[in-house]
Amino acid sequence: MSRRVSSGAVPRGESLAERVGEGVVRLEGPADILRAAPRLGAVLAVTSNEQVVLEKVGCYGNVSISQDRGTVANHEIDLRLVMRHWRHAFAVKGVYPSLQFFDGWGEPVHEIRALRSSDLVEFGKVIAEFASPQQTKEWVTAGRPATLQARPDGDVDREQLHTQWSALQDTHDFVRLLQKLSLDRHQALRLIGTEFANEVSNVAAKHMLLNAAAATMTILVFAGNAGCLQIHTGNVTNILLEGHSLKIQDPSFAMRLCQDGIGSSWVVRKPTRDGVLTSLEVYDRTNQLVVQFYGARESGMPERQDWRGILSRLPLSELQPV
Secondary structure, three states, rough: OOOOOOOOOOEEEEEEEOOOOOOOOEEEEEHHHHHHHHHHHEEEEEEEEOOOEEEEEEOOOOOOEOOOOEEEEEEOEEEEEEHOOOOOOOOOOOOOOOEEEOOOOOEEEEEEEEEEOOOOOOOOOHHHEEEOOOOOOOOOOOOOOOOOOOOOHOOOOHHHHHHHOOOOOOHEEEHHHHHHOOOOHHHHHHHOOOOOOEEOOOHHHHHHHHHHHHHHOOEEEEEEOOOEEEEEOOOOOOEEEEEOEEEEEEEEEEEEEEEEHHEEEEEEEEEEOOOOOEEEEEEOOOEEEEEEEOOOOOOOOOOHHHHHHHHHHHOOOOOOOO
């Protein structure tokens, strides 16, 4: 998922550090805080990148963190974690407090916000339990992780790419394929050919969501950053356009996508043991993935034809001939 590009502004994590002792508490042990999160009851889980904010109401549960990787798998709150990016943690006090986590650069990784229905007493206990002995305002910035530079297209063996893509058995194998061939994800989509990927209009997400809502179709939404991928599974109903933002504003789920930050959108097909699975992938202007959409299905079952139908009718990219 996308890494943020600095706009020159002070990162949010550093801004919070400057407020330590003024309603902000520096915390320690992000993994242990997540393990304690089920005690908080119903909360709002927030994960974002430069173009997308995803919010889900639910309870943390089934928290499993081992070394660098982790999961939260409690249906409503469904997260995939890369813990080396969880470098800083703060509590922001108030009537409805929040627990906020940041990477080494100071950009948000994840946030847990209290709601009226949350256990506010437990929020207070968690803040006290994980408060750092050193309530310092100091901020030590870690270097940004290196971004994989795309190889020149001419150096890519397209026949090998096609052969290995055709042999995929699981969607999770796709990342390993990219790593094996030292390929940038966006570059792979450009080079694979229309059998497996075709570029569509940057208003495709809007069309897809409106059609999925009209069909009361259950979809999966994947959005996040290098440290946290959050997944929503469910129907979407209330689709809004506000300025440059495309929004989902449902009772327990919300998403905001900044449409003018979209660089490209792709319909992607990946072979699996259960047949080809089709997704809509949205990239920013630096060719970083910011959000993915899939149609929901039962494990072991083929993809729904009505989901494929929605994606097949999306408008083509304005850059491609009709």
